[in-house]
Amino acid sequence: MELGFSTRQEDGSVESIVYDTDKVSDEAKQRDVLARAGKVNVLTTVAEALTYVANVHRADMQTILKDFPDSIVSQETIDAPELAEEADNSESESK
Numbered sequence: 001m002e003l004g005f006s007t008r009q010e011d012g013s014v015e016s017i018v019y020d021t022d023k024v025s026d027e028a029k030q031r032d033v034l035a036r037a038g039k040v041n042v043l044t045t046v047a048e049a050l051t052y053v054a055n056v057h058r059a060d061m062q063t064i065l066k067d068f069p070d071s072i073v074s075q076e077t078i079d080a081p082e083l084a085e086e087a088d089n090s091e092s093e094s095k
Helices: 027-065 080-093
Strands: 002-008 014-020
Touching: none
Parallel strands: none
Antiparallel strands: 002 014
16 A cells, blocks of 8 residues: 655645555554554544535525524625635634
8 A cells, every 4th residue: 555645844845755555564563554544544534524514504504694684793895815814714713
């Protein structure tokens, strides 16, 4: 099995390394790596599923709240680049 990793370096470049787990001569270490790879795959799938479900709930809330314009406390229009940055920040803060 091949496993690839990318790491951002201090200079901003990205180093990419691919390992062949079949070439790990220590069988215990090879089993450990394969078990961890399986766990990482499961966790990645769960994280993607949670993100999807959170986005669906967020969209549903917005759909419901649009029917109640009196519930708006404040509203502003933000340029697209600022909106993307603000969305990234609010997702980071909610974790």
